[in-house]
Amino acid sequence: MNDRIYHVLEYKKIIEQLAEQASSSLGKEQAKKLKPSTDVDEVRKWQKDTDEAAHIFRLKGHVPLGGVSDIRPNIKRASVGGMLQPEECMDVASTIYGGKQMKKFIEEIEDVEIPIMLELVEQIVPLSDLERTIKNRIDENGKVMDGASEKLRTLRSRIRTFEGRVRDKLEGWTKSKSKMLSDAIITIRNDRYVLPVKQEYRGNFGGIVHDQSASGATLFMEPQAIVELNNSLQEAKVQEKHEVERILIELSERIAADEGFLYQNVEVLAQLDFMFAKARLGKDMRGAMPGINDQGIIKMRQARHPLIEEDEVVPNDVDLGEDFSSIVITGPNTGGKTVTLKMVGLCSLMAQSGLQIPAQDGCEMTVFDNIFADIGDEQSIEQSLSTFSSHMTNIVDILSKVDHKSLVLFDELGAGTDPQEGAALAMSILDDVVSRGARVIATTHYPELKAYGYNREGVINASVEFDIQTLKPTYRLLIGVPGRSNAFEISRRLGLRENVIEKAQEHMGTDSKSVENMIASLEESKRGAEKDYEEAENLLQEAQDMHRELEQKWADFEAKREELYKKAEEKAQKAIEKARHEAEEIVSEMRQMKNQADMKEHEWIEARKMLDEAQPELAKKQVKQDKQPKAKQTQPELQVGDEVKVLSLDRTGHIAEKVSDKEFQVQLGIMKMKVKAKDLEFIKREEPLKEKPMATVKGSSHHVKPELDLRGERYDEALRRLEKYLDDALLAGYPKVSIIHGKGTGALRNAVEQYAKKHRSIKSSRSGGMNEGGGGVTVLELG
Known part of the structure; x- marks a missing residue:
């Protein structure tokens, strides 16, 4: 990659921010030399470096890098026989001490896996004798002491x-x-x-x-x-x-004697400072570690441009390289097309530099050998080149180098010349780049390119959404929908007379009108499909949770039944053994009685009674009370809010909505379902105005619910909310609370479980039951 792409995508600004995060000149020097790597294994290693440092920051909140300085010039001068000044000797001692502190700090961390960090600090040599010798001769002010x-x-x-x-x-x-x-x-x-x-x-x-x-x-x-x-x-x-x-x-000679160890310590401390600088930058950007692949696949979730303030930028999802290799974005100026273009390019450079990207967890980035960009007006006055000529010169250079491991970013492709010729040229250029297997994102104004994605395999259209009501772009990227002209709608909203607009529409060709109508229909269909998809996903998740819970319940039931059968058999066996033993005793006595001529009648009766009583007392099968026939009871007319039992599922819930006289929507735990009235049994009805209020924290008007929903939260924010919520719940006196984190990648669930283990007021934690949300919920017992 050449320096031009760093300038166009403003990569150097990221490097400047990274250098500011370093604690020492050693880390700053490493940061300023950082360049993206094209080796997949190296990029993955760099990302793991940053991730380990980020884990330590989350766990400890700080890193002891104070007192470390670049002592390499001091070591070199001492090694060639030079005499170091007292301040220079103290810098050496201070750096030795800083290395020892860092080594101790890393080795004492037990709650996270940090193999890279541990391997690094193993290379730090304490050199305690040299440090002690220097500090015994030079005081903190850099003066040789009397002693x-x-x-x-x-x-x-x-x-x-x-x-x-x-x-x-x-x-x-x-x-x-x-x-x-x-x-x-x-x-x-x-x-x-x-x-x-x-x-x-x-x-x-x-x-x-x-x-x-x-x-x-x-x-x-x-x-x-x-x-x-x-x-x-x-x-x-x-x-x-x-x-x-x-x-x-004498001190300089001692320092020169440990020259090799000192250089080694400095290199390790520089690497550690650099790693923590990357982690600090990622924390400031609310970044996440992307997965790295070599298949040309990019999956970015809620990604933001790293150089735009978070409250000023709209996050967007970007997928590239799997279902399609090229995206053509159309839409109005100032709609965010160029920002999206630069965001993907800059985030790719950051990922290949081992930096976290400002997006949600679970993102995927690929490793490109080259990233090319033709963005902005780069005409050269010295060369007397027009805008079109300048762009074309750059594009010619790109086409001579692009291959299947390239990312190509075209901004306003084909602009600056005759629209018809420019559109034709743009399509031809795209065809050429796409045919080489490169990943391409291009923006354009040309209406001819709106249908480009429908005619080319591996190419998809996209647009930046525009709100007609506010006459402002929403900056939301819509994949799969080409942008449409809003000129007539905007003009109408701004007050242009209807007859003028109608006459303008008459000048438009039939094909143009059809395309615009098609795009409008696609936008509406996409919005509807997204809503339906989200609802279907939620229902599928709930159904899967219920299925797993039912399977577990059935397995528990089978195990319990087998246990009861086994106990019953053991009890029956014992009863039979007892009966056999007593029968033998009775028979023996009867034989004795038989030999006695004067046996009385009442003795025979008593013997018979004893024999009857010796029969095994096996428990008779009881008929369940609810299976016995009983008179049909009338139940009141069902209303919203009634607690009812769904007979077919043997579960209780509340009526959420009346669909018709014969059908109701019932809330069963986290799931809603429609149930026939004949399948419902009335249990009870809450009296109005007597609902139990939510717990209130003492000394506060803030109500505390018995559950906390963390779904969609980032890792750091989720832990912060969890900590505050548990404080409020303890003050409210709850015996237990439910933490809703969803399934997802499992990161939030693991975070909640780890936090629960360390919290002294949490007795235990468990996954939610079938009626509590299943694996998407963790129940905490407080006390």
């Missing part, structure tokens, strides 16, 4: 002694000879202590003149009496300087 060596401690003690003696002597003169001084102060000239003596009194002091004032009235003199003291002081300072240099050279 850096015994000799330095002695020299600085001597310096302080000499300075004290010099100042004492000079202060005595400032008091006793203040009239001879321009000012009663001690000052320094040429690194020696002096007094500001008036010109006329220089003979009273003797000694050395080091400087004089601009007027010559004041001489800065070192009195003869302190020359020797000043000499001793200067000698001690020279010795101190040599000792400090010796210490710094």
Whole structure:
């Protein structure tokens, strides 16, 4: 990819934003060098890097990258024998410390899988001895400490002694000879202590003149009496300087000895800072990690242009490369066609750079070898080229390079020349690019291209919606519907006389009118189809949930029945064994009785009774109460709101709507269904004005429902809402609440379950039952 495409799609602005997110110059340098990759495996690796960093941000909220700086110039100078200054040595120690902190921070994370991060921090070498050596010799202000060596401690003690003696002597003169001084102060000239003596009194002091004032009235003199003291002081300072240099050279040699490890640490910290910068940028854009494929497939859900404020841009869905490889967008100016074009191109560059894209989770992006764009007026005054010539020069260059691994973006294809010739040329250019297997998105004004998608395989029309009522574009992309002219409708809304509009319509050809009518019909049909599809999807989801729950219920019933059968058999077996044992005892006694001639009648009766009682007491099958015939009871006339039982399903619900005298719409959990009146049994009717109010948080007028609907929310926003809702529910005293997250990818369900495990006020969590929403709901027990 060339630099021109980065300029046209404003990729460099994204890089500038990325560099601002870096915490150190190391990360900024990495960000500024970032370019999209054309290797699929490398792009996937980059995306995983960013995703791991984003997970850590969501979990921890921060990263300890403070104190890290680019110490590579310091390391290089030390390695060639140079002496580092105290501040440079401290930068090395601070970076070593920053690396240790980062290593510890990453290794202590247990709640997420971060193999890439762990592998990186394994390469950080602590170098604690070098850090300790530097910090024991240089303080936080970048000054070599007295304790850096015994000799330095002695020299600085001597310096302080000499300075004290010099100042004492000079202060005595400032008091006793203040009239001879321009000012009663001690000052320094040429690194020696002096007094500001008036010109006329220089003979009273003797000694050395080091400087004089601009007027010559004041001489800065070192009195003869302190020359020797000043000499001793200067000698001690020279010795101190040599000792400090010796210490710094020793530290520089230590740093040079660990040159390899230091370079390695810097490279790892630069990579970590860069990864977290990408994650911060993704968070600011509310971005998501796209799946990466090499089949030329793009699936973007609620995608936004990353350089337009979120409250000013309309999210759109874009599909390309699966059912069709080319999109031709028609519609009015300022309708958002060019923004859509640039959004797809820029998001492709970002995805191939390992950056998250501003869209919902579940997006798919592909890896292109080249992205070409012909966008905007690029005519060259120097070359005396017209708009058409400028565009055509660019298109000729594109056609010479495009292949099946290319994305081509054409803005106002064929514009700037005769409409008929321009339209014909545009169709020919599109045919050529499409035939090479490239992915193409083109915008145009030409009405001839409105039917282009119907005549070409792999090509689909699209348009940007326009609201006739407000006379403004909605910026909503409509795939499958070509744009239509709104000139007559707009003119009518703006007050143009009807007879003028009618005459204009007469000038239009029959074919043009038919096309416009066809487009209008398609738009209406598409809107209706989208609504029906959404309702069908909801019903299908509910039916699938109910089917799964019924299957589970049936399996539970079968298991329970088998268990009961087994228990009954065991009980019967025990009863038979008991009876057999008692029968044997009775028979034995009867044999004994038989040998006794004087056996009484009542003894025989008692023996017979014992034998009868020894029969096994097997439970008789009970007829269910509800299966017994009973008198038919009359029930009141059913009304909306009544609690009823659906006999065929053996489930209870509420009447939501009366369809007719013989049919009602019944709310069963999350599902509504039409039921015949004869299949309903009245249970009860709530008294009016006695409904139990929703729980209210103490000290607030805010009502808290026993359920929270998170469907459609992004990950971060969902967790924020969940946290606030649980606080309110606990204050309201709910024993349990339901969190509705839907099926989807399972990301929200997993997030709710993970959050529930860590919340100290949540006793347990489970999936909802058949009447509670099934797998699309998590029920939390509070306490």
